[in-house]
Amino acid sequence: MSAASDVRRLHSLPIRIPERKILYRLGYKGRNAQVSDTVSEMITEQEKRLGTLLRPEALYRILNYDETNQHPVFKGAAKVALCICTIGEELERSSAALIEDNEMLRGFILDSFGSEAAEETAIQADRIIAQEARGLGLWPSKRFSPGYSIWDIREQSYMFATLPASEIGVRLTDTFMMVPRKSVSFRINFYRNREQTTRRFG
Amino acid sequence: MEQDTLLSEMTQSIIDGNRNQAEILAREAVSQGMDLNAVIEQGFVPGIQRVGDLWEQGEYFLPELITSAECMKAVMNILQPELDKANIRARSLGKVVIGTIEGDIHDIGKSLVASMLGANGFDVVDLGADVKLDRFIATAQEVEADLICVSALLTTTMLLQKTLVAHLREQGLLDRFKVMVGGAPVNQRWAQDIGAHGYAENAMTAVQAVKELLGSRLEP
Numbered sequence: 001m002s003a004a005s006d007v008r009r010l011h012s013l014p015i016r017i018p019e020r021k022i023l024y025r026l027g028y029k030g031r032n033a034q035v036s037d038t039v040s041e042m043i044t045e046q047e048k049r050l051g052t053l054l055r056p057e058a059l060y061r062i063l064n065y066d067e068t069n070q071h072p073v074f075k076g077a078a079k080v081a082l083c084i085c086t087i088g089e090e091l092e093r094s095s096a097a098l099i100e101d102n103e104m105l106r107g108f109i110l111d112s113f114g115s116e117a118a119e120e121t122a123i124q125a126d127r128i129i130a131q132e133a134r135g136l137g138l139w140p141s142k143r144f145s146p147g148y149s150i151w152d153i154r155e156q157s158y159m160f161a162t163l164p165a166s167e168i169g170v171r172l173t174d175t176f177m178m179v180p181r182k183s184v185s186f187r188i189n190f191y192r193n194r195e196q197t198t199r200r201f202g
Numbered sequence: 203m204e205q206d207t208l209l210s211e212m213t214q215s216i217i218d219g220n221r222n223q224a225e226i227l228a229r230e231a232v233s234q235g236m237d238l239n240a241v242i243e244q245g246f247v248p249g250i251q252r253v254g255d256l257w258e259q260g261e262y263f264l265p266e267l268i269t270s271a272e273c274m275k276a277v278m279n280i281l282q283p284e285l286d287k288a289n290i291r292a293r294s295l296g297k298v299v300i301g302t303i304e305g306d307i308h309d310i311g312k313s314l315v316a317s318m319l320g321a322n323g324f325d326v327v328d329l330g331a332d333v334k335l336d337r338f339i340a341t342a343q344e345v346e347a348d349l350i351c352v353s354a355l356l357t358t359t360m361l362l363q364k365t366l367v368a369h370l371r372e373q374g375l376l377d378r379f380k381v382m383v384g385g386a387p388v389n390q391r392w393a394q395d396i397g398a399h400g401y402a403e404n405a406m407t408a409v410q411a412v413k414e415l416l417g418s419r420l421e422p
């Protein structure tokens with residue numbers, strides 16, 4: 001598919017990751033979880049590298065309902081926004097190199113930052129898309145991704161047929177996985193009536 | 203230093219996750235010409251076992267486990283070449299081939315399992331992610347593995363765990379290699395249904411499960 005003119009690209013998204021999210025991923029779950037100084041220092045050390053390792057980008061398009069493949073998940077929407085986000089592959093390369101070098105913990109910490117950063121990129125894109133929906137006088141749904149509930153992961157091929165993901169360096173394997181790994185895809189339905197969405201508006 | 207003192211310091215270095223100290227002690231053992239199998243089994247291994255206990259008791263968290271596993275690996279990087287030189291085989295609890303299944307590029311969970319198994323005395327061949335079914339089988343045959351560990355993080359790719367077990371069965375290899383499955387969508391029930399021998403929820407319980415699974419086939 002040729003790069004459609006209505007494709008929008010977001011970059012330099014401000015990514016901030018609260019430390020507690022990393023701690024949770026590292027397995028500190030109980031209330032009495034004691035984080036040692038060594039681990040704290042390692043987290044800070046990897047966090048400092050994020051500036052050069054993250055390249056958060058997103059690509060999205062807003063379609064009228066009848067321009068979509070009319071999958072049941074789009075039902076009732078006036079428009080649908082489809083989005084693919086990534087943090088690029090620098091971070092995962094670096095994390096793999098650490099693990100290779102018997103620095104499993106540092107590698108795992110960095111991988112955890114990568115997962116959170118991918119998630120955070122999606123959150124940022126979500127916010128921008130939701131504003132755009134409101135600008136159109138429509139009510140955005142929450143963010144939903146292929147691979148969850150009734151939206152089968154195979155629908156990734158529809159996402160990739162609709163968005164020129166290679167522009168942000170993302171491709172889909174024939175088993176529907178995105179490369180780089182730290183990538184997220186999602187939809188937001190735009191509804192005519194507020195009652196159609198469970199999203200909260202502040 | 204007395205050998206007994208050395209051995210207990212080795213144990214402590216693993217418990218503390220002190221890699222420098224562990225490496226110093228390993229080199230010391232080499233230069234003193236100590237029995238390296240004893241060094242491993244009475245010096246370092248009790249450390250990693252204690253770390254496992256501390257985790258079970260909620261004293262230690264995953265990062266401490268990983269740090270101690272790194273120490274064990276660093277120690278083995280020093281001791282293994284010496285064992286090889288002397289033509290001594292380090293006693294292994296069993297040989298494990300591990301990888302993430304074909305089509306699935308999730309890596310980190312599998313790597314954690316591999317590193318915990320390695321630290322706990324298993325000989326681990328890590329094939330990485332997106333590993334073709336044939337490659338699991340060929341490698342297991344080549345290295346004469348006791349166990350094949352297969353990770354899958356997607357409901358789509360976990361189906362191939364079933365195919366792998368079926369292939370092994372067809373080729374009459376299911377008696378020769380035990381199969382253990384894991385990954386977020388996988389559970390005990392799935393393992394049973396597909397005829398795998400074992401399942402574990404995380405890297406630490408995997409160590410215990412593999413010990414139990416291979417216990418029966420290893421010499422005392």
Ligand code: B12
Pocket residue numbers: 114115116118119145146147148153176177178179180181182183184185186307308309310311312314315351352353354355356357358382383384385386387401402403404405406408
């Ligand atoms: C972090 C995460 C992400 C991150 C990073 C992904 C990555 N590849 O690095 C981000 C945000 C980018 C992401 C994206 C997506 N994700 Co995601 N993700 C997760 C999450 C929350 C954790 C995975 C993880 O890294 N865990 C940390 C590691 C350490 O744990 P682990 O891999 O589970 O391994 C442990 C155990 O399972 C076990 N184990 C693992 N292997 C083995 C093997 C053996 C033999 C044994 C004994 C034990 C064992 O031991 C390990 C260590 O303790 C899981 C849900 C979950 N709770 O697992 C979903 C999950 C895997 N994702 C899911 C989905 C749908 C997606 C997306 C498709 C969504 C989308 N459309 O954008 C994308 C796909 C990304 C891609 N590249 O294609 C689904 C998959 C469902 C399905 N249909 O199959 C899951 C299961 C969430 C869910 N509840 O539905 N994801």
